[in-house]
Amino acid sequence: MPGITREEVAHLAKLARLELSAEELEHFAGQLDDIIGAVAAVSEVAGEDVPPTSHPLPLTNVMRPDEVRPSLTPEQALSGAPAQEQQRFKVPQILGEE
Amino acid sequence: MTDLTRLTAAQTAERVAGGEVTAVEVAEAHLARIAAVDEKVHAYLHVDREGALAAARAVDARRAAGEPLGPLAGVPLALKDIFTTEGVPTTVGSRILEGWLPPYDATLTKRLKDAGVVILGKTNMDEFAMGSSTENSAYGPTGNPWDLTRIPGGSGGGSAAALASFQAPLAIGTDTGGSIRQPAAVTGTVGVKPTYGGVSRYGMVAFSSSLDQGGPCARTVLDAALLHEAIAGHDPLDSTSIDAPVPAVVEAARHGDVRGLRVGVVTEFSGEGYQDGVMRRFTESVELLRELGAEIVEISCPSFTKALAAYYLIAPSECSSNLARFDAMRYGLRVGDDGTRSAEDVTALTREAGFGAEVKRRVMLGTYALSSGYYDAYYGSAQKVRTLIARDFQRAFESVDVLVSPTTPTTAFPIGERADDPMAMYLADLCTIPSNLAGNAAMSLPCGLAPEDGLPVGLQIIAPAMADDRLYRVGAAVEAAFHTRWGHPLLEEAPVL
Numbered sequence: 001m002p003g004i005t006r007e008e009v010a011h012l013a014k015l016a017r018l019e020l021s022a023e024e025l026e027h028f029a030g031q032l033d034d035i036i037g038a039v040a041a042v043s044e045v046a047g048e049d050v051p052p053t054s055h056p057l058p059l060t061n062v063m064r065p066d067e068v069r070p071s072l073t074p075e076q077a078l079s080g081a082p083a084q085e086q087q088r089f090k091v092p093q094i095l096g097e098e
Numbered sequence: 099m100t101d102l103t104r105l106t107a108a109q110t111a112e113r114v115a116g117g118e119v120t121a122v123e124v125a126e127a128h129l130a131r132i133a134a135v136d137e138k139v140h141a142y143l144h145v146d147r148e149g150a151l152a153a154a155r156a157v158d159a160r161r162a163a164g165e166p167l168g169p170l171a172g173v174p175l176a177l178k179d180i181f182t183t184e185g186v187p188t189t190v191g192s193r194i195l196e197g198w199l200p201p202y203d204a205t206l207t208k209r210l211k212d213a214g215v216v217i218l219g220k221t222n223m224d225e226f227a228m229g230s231s232t233e234n235s236a237y238g239p240t241g242n243p244w245d246l247t248r249i250p251g252g253s254g255g256g257s258a259a260a261l262a263s264f265q266a267p268l269a270i271g272t273d274t275g276g277s278i279r280q281p282a283a284v285t286g287t288v289g290v291k292p293t294y295g296g297v298s299r300y301g302m303v304a305f306s307s308s309l310d311q312g313g314p315c316a317r318t319v320l321d322a323a324l325l326h327e328a329i330a331g332h333d334p335l336d337s338t339s340i341d342a343p344v345p346a347v348v349e350a351a352r353h354g355d356v357r358g359l360r361v362g363v364v365t366e367f368s369g370e371g372y373q374d375g376v377m378r379r380f381t382e383s384v385e386l387l388r389e390l391g392a393e394i395v396e397i398s399c400p401s402f403t404k405a406l407a408a409y410y411l412i413a414p415s416e417c418s419s420n421l422a423r424f425d426a427m428r429y430g431l432r433v434g435d436d437g438t439r440s441a442e443d444v445t446a447l448t449r450e451a452g453f454g455a456e457v458k459r460r461v462m463l464g465t466y467a468l469s470s471g472y473y474d475a476y477y478g479s480a481q482k483v484r485t486l487i488a489r490d491f492q493r494a495f496e497s498v499d500v501l502v503s504p505t506t507p508t509t510a511f512p513i514g515e516r517a518d519d520p521m522a523m524y525l526a527d528l529c530t531i532p533s534n535l536a537g538n539a540a541m542s543l544p545c546g547l548a549p550e551d552g553l554p555v556g557l558q559i560i561a562p563a564m565a566d567d568r569l570y571r572v573g574a575a576v577e578a579a580f581h582t583r584w585g586h587p588l589l590e591e592a593p594v595l
Contacts, residue, residue: 004466012462015469016418017425017442019450020458028459031520035463038521039407042479045486052481053488055308055338056294056537056563062337076201080429091427092441 003033102127103264107173107321110267114157114172121154121161121172125216128174132218132265135595140240141250141260143179144187145219150174153216160214169324169348171214176266178257179220180227181207181312182301190303191225191235191253194424194431194452204301205333206270206312213328218266221256225454226421227277227305229253230526233517234456241513242285244553244592248510251281251526257315258285263595268325269315274306275409276506276530278313279542283505283556286544286588288322288573289315291530293563294537295340298333306416307338309409309534317589319543319573323351326566342564350567354574357391361572362498366402367529373508375548379555380504383545386579387502387572397494397501401486402532408487409531410524411467411480418464421457424449459520488536495562500572503529505542505556529558538562541569543577544588554588 006029013020013028020028074087083090102110102124113119129147136142157172182188182200184207189195203211210217224234232240232255242250243263250259254271258281261269271278273291282289290313297312304310314325330344363384368377388394426432426448427441434447453461467476494501507528516522533540538560545557557576561568581587 008466009462012465012469013458014446016458016461016465017422017446017449018453018458018461019443019446021450024455024458028455028462031459032463032466034521035410035459036466036476039410039476039480041404041407042411042483043475045401045404046479046482050482050485052478053484054481056488056535057338057340059338064334064337072201079201080198082426082430082432083435089428092435092437092439092444094441096440 004029004036103131105267106318107170107267107316107324110173111170115161115167117161121157121216122151124172125150125154125174125218128218128266135263136265138241138246138595139243139259139263139265140238141176141221141256141263141265142219143189143191143222143237143256146186146217149186150216150218153211157214157216168213168328170328172216173268174216174218174266175210176219176221176257176260176269177207177217178223178254178270178272180223180272180303181270183207183217183220187220189237190227191223191237192452192454192457193236194448196431198430202301205298205335206329207301209329215268215328221254221260221269223256224253225457226303226417227253227272227274228417228456228460230276230280230523231513231516232256233513234454236454239513242510243595244286244510248512248553249284251284251510253277254281254315258282258287258289261285261287261315261317262589262592267317268321270312270329271315272302272310272312273534274309274413275534276527278315279505279530279540279556279558280526282315282542284510284554286554286592287315287317288319288541288543289313290322290326290541290566290569291533291539292326292330292566293340293539295338296330296344296566298336298339300333300335304420306413307420308416309413311534317587319570319577320351323347323570340564345564345567347567347570350570351574354571354578356387356572356575359392359500359572360395360498361387361392362395362397362494362501364402364501364503365396365398366400367503371507371525372504373548375550376504376506376508376555379546379548380557383557383576384502386576390575390579395498397498399490399494399532401483401490404483405487405532405535406524406528408480408483408535410463411476412484412535414460414464415467415477416464418461418468421461424452456520484535487532491532491536491538500568501560503558505529505558509548509551509553509555533560539566539569541573543573545576545580546588547591
């Protein structure tokens with residue numbers, strides 16, 4: 001499989017919301033290329049007929065009774081917020097300025 | 099006078115229950131020990147002196163009132179800093195959660211408190227449990243009590259080091275690829291990864307949800323069993339928690355026996371990369387099992403050779419998704435919010451400042467493995483390998499009761515040696531990863547010192563899912579035989595700090 005380029009790493013960093021420095025990009029590109037080269041071995045053994053396993057337990061749609069139970073108060077839920085206003089999380093602008 | 103920090107958990111609980119010593123005296127002895135040695139070891143990130151003494155006083159009050167005490171009441175414990183503790187800092191070894199005070203207790207934390215266990219503090223770990231050396235902690239490395247210039251394993255190096263330096267008789271770890279067993283192996287302590295789903299993950303900060311499993315760490319097999327029983331069992335708050343009775347682990351630990359047991363030696367766990375002294379101690383352990391009455395069988399699990407590769411696709415994929423919650427909006431660090439930047443830019447600046455190198459590597463690796471065009475080749479193939487590994491285990495357990503291997507290919511390596519060489523670091527988990535992928539139960543316990551460096555070697559025992567009791571039955575027999583042979587527990591040989 002193909003190796004990973006510095007440009008691809010820059011794109012990955014953007015997707016992963018990591019504002020990497022130029023030095024980090026350089027450093028990680030080499031390391032990620034090594035790691036990807038090593039882990040690509042998985043495709044050598046995985047035949048068409050092998051079903052994938054996503055989880056060790058065969059669980060589907062685990063439900064619990066729909067009952068009212070104690071939960072966090074608004075003060076507790078907001079206790080770790082970097083900024084808050086009127087019992088809400090205060091966040092930087094989400095939409096661009098029109 | 100008895101040094102209270104040298105007692106086992108079982109002995110401590112017995113003495114507290116019998117009124118020979120108070121829980122407060124036990125807690126104070128450990129807090130004094132921490133004050134005396136942890137500057138050198140750095141096992142703890144946070145010591146909760148007041149909380150510990152309050153919990154100890156509550157146990158003493160219950161005893162004075164004639165109320166029944168549980169089997170671990172008054173026993174101090176070091177809690178890995180990945181479990182939430184209400185009002186007590188929980189950092190996961192990361193800058194991104196520095197100063198965060200969780201508003202709730204993890205189920206495991208709650209169960210410990212209900213059992214009268216005295217939580218001394220939170221232990222150091224690789225950031226978000228990603229690592230095998232505890233060097234990835236944002237708060238500095240932890241030293242291995244056997245040689246402070248070497249790693250204590252990881253990610254739960256703080257918990258293992260706290261045990262090995264007598265700063266707590268019990269500790270909690272989490273094991274995603276070996277983070278309980280590998281630190282236990284390199285520090286000469288006992289660590290158990292329960293069956294996946296055996297211990298609730300509610301309030302345990304997620305790294306790789308289909309692999310993460312909390313479990314007990316201790317200095318003896320019986321102590322690990324007592325702790326296992328206290329924390330295990332169904333939790334409606336964790337949808338992946340198994341709704342079935344907890345295997346009788348304490349009963350098993352009290353009746354160690356391997357007579358007639360079929361023990362499989364995995365051929366794939368040997369060869370290149372395995373230190374001579376590790377293999378020597380392992381071979382002796384197998385011989386010991388035979389002498390104790392077990393039948394030894396060679397077993398081949400061919401897919402295990404691809405386990406490391408599958409793990410380093412599955413774990414990063416799940417972590418890239420899990421760590422998306424660290425967006426600087428609801429809790430934790432926020433950087434660069436100057437009123438002009440967008441939320442997206444603030445998120446990216448915060449994650450850049452708040453995550454360390456290994457976390458960034460894995461988040462990007464996972465993002466890559468899950469991205470369109472690469473998904474089938476990487477994540478999809480890794481999931482198929484996971485199936486093959488589960489089948490190898492299934493086949494093996496048709497002919498044997500447990501499998502054994504060295505826990506780690508080498509003893510503790512020097513701090514710094516592999517710090518910026520991710521592939522070399524990942525090799526530390528070669529023997530432990532298959533059990534995480536398959537979700538079965540595994541234990542590491544000390545089996546001696548490697549002759550060439552005098553450092554502890556771990557013996558790994560693997561049992562089928564929900565047969566955790568077998569680990570303790572075998573572990574207790576092996577431990578007793580080794581203690582007889584050595585004349586004392588292995589940790590007696592550790593240097594005095």
